[in-house]
Amino acid sequence: xxxxxxxxxxxxxxxxxxxxxxxxxxxxxxxxxxxxxxxxxxxxxxxxxxxxxxxxxxxxxxxxxxxxxxxxxxxxxxxxxxxxxxxxxxxxxxxxxxxxxxxxxxxxxxxxxxxxxxxxxxxxxxxxxxxxxxxxxxxxxxxxxxxxxxxxxxxxxxxxxxxxxxxxxxxxxxxxxxxxxxxxxxxxxxxxxxxxxxxxxxxxxxxxxxxxxxxxxxxxxxxxxxxxxxxxxxxxxxxxxxxxxxxxxxxxxxxxxxxxxxxxxxxxxxxxxxxxxxxxxxxxxxxxxxxxxxxxxxxxxxxxxxxxxxxxxxxxxxxxxxxxxxxxxxxxxxxxx
Numbered sequence: 001x002x003x004x005x006x007x008x009x010x011x012x013x014x015x016x017x018x019x020x021x022x023x024x025x026x027x028x029x030x031x032x033x034x035x036x037x038x039x040x041x042x043x044x045x046x047x048x049x050x051x052x053x054x055x056x057x058x059x060x061x062x063x064x065x066x067x068x069x070x071x072x073x074x075x076x077x078x079x080x081x082x083x084x085x086x087x088x089x090x091x092x093x094x095x096x097x098x099x100x101x102x103x104x105x106x107x108x109x110x111x112x113x114x115x116x117x118x119x120x121x122x123x124x125x126x127x128x129x130x131x132x133x134x135x136x137x138x139x140x141x142x143x144x145x146x147x148x149x150x151x152x153x154x155x156x157x158x159x160x161x162x163x164x165x166x167x168x169x170x171x172x173x174x175x176x177x178x179x180x181x182x183x184x185x186x187x188x189x190x191x192x193x194x195x196x197x198x199x200x201x202x203x204x205x206x207x208x209x210x211x212x213x214x215x216x217x218x219x220x221x222x223x224x225x226x227x228x229x230x231x232x233x234x235x236x237x238x239x240x241x242x243x244x245x246x247x248x249x250x251x252x253x254x255x256x257x258x259x260x261x262x263x264x265x266x267x268x269x270x271x272x273x274x275x276x277x278x279x280x281x282x283x284x285x286x287x288x289x290x291x292x293x294x295x296x297x298x299x300x301x302x303x304x305x306x307x308x309x310x311x312x313x314x315x316x317x318x319x320x321x322x323x324x325x326x327x328x329x330x331x332x333x334x335x336x337x
Contacts, residue, residue: 003029004253005077009062009111010084011055012039014193015124015179015241018186019082021050022242030055031075033062033085038196046190062107072114080120080249083111086154089200090128090299093151104154108161118171120252122245123162125178127234127267127304128152136271137307140263149299159263166261173260175248180234180267180306182241184326185333192333202277203327207334210287217289219274221296226303230274234267234305237321237329241266247317267306268319277327284328
């Protein structure tokens with residue numbers, strides 16, 4: 001049987017690169033689209049080193065409809081698409097909303113216009129679509145409140161677009177994965193979270209502070225109604241998250257129904273405060289972290305952690321890597337990259 005061909009958009013980004021490695025290791029043939037706006041071509045070489053495989057790579061702006069049309073005219077034999085490519089900073093989206101609406105929504109529409117109707121589609125969504133949930137942990141049935149940021153709203157709109165398309169395309173199938181907070185790095189320490197710009201996520205801010213690259217670490221808000229006054233999030237190791245995409249694809253490929261639409265939360269079910277993350281880093285690294293408190297950040301919710309029992313039951317997926325090991329892998333990556 002020939003290898004199934006998967007297109008990974010944003011495949012040189014943090015989640016995309018780790019998922020690409022996992023896909024190759026499972027025997028899939030991979031093509032990557034990335035515009036390199038928040039990633040590096042060096043990641044492609046690192047993927048090749050880990051897997052001994054050279055994925056096809058295309059530098060492409062997915063918001064450019066004519067470029068996307070030209071690409072799919074020449075390359076449209078994909079069995080599946082995993083769509084990661086998006087701008088993803090909550091704080092930046094509050095400051096630059098139109099940029100986020102244009103980039104995240106237009107890129108999805110351009111892809112959907114041109115892919116084959118029987119393609120299996122996995123969409124990279126986010127727990128930000130829930131807003132501040134009234135009840136924790138968050139299940140897939142938790143009501144979606146007004147998103148706290150334009151970023152979260154773009155994910156909600158994209159989910160709606162995919163649901164509407166799946167309703168009218170009898171051979172089109174979609175799985176939406178609502179991620180919680182990915183952290184850590186591949187066990188080789190060859191790939192990890194390495195944004196081109198100033199990091200927005202907590203763990204790379206901590207690791208870069210520990211090596212002296214970021215001088216000042218600010219905790220945004222110490223007056224939240226939590227046990228230590230700081231925000232609570234659900235931190236999942238990046239390779240556990242990558243495996244969720246494999247499980248989702250395999251579910252669609254093995255499903256007898258040609259038209260599937262499903263949503264799954266992808267998290268550990270354990271909430272950690274910002275201070276608990278810092279404490280864990282200090283424990284596994286032996287480094288002391290110095291921080292100050294700042295005002296709450298626009299767009300941040302108080303607490304979010306997942307109930308992922310639906311993914312466990314239907315996709316046969318569960319997390320395998322501990323929080324401590326995830327933090328340690330992030331530290332090893334920071335030291336070795």
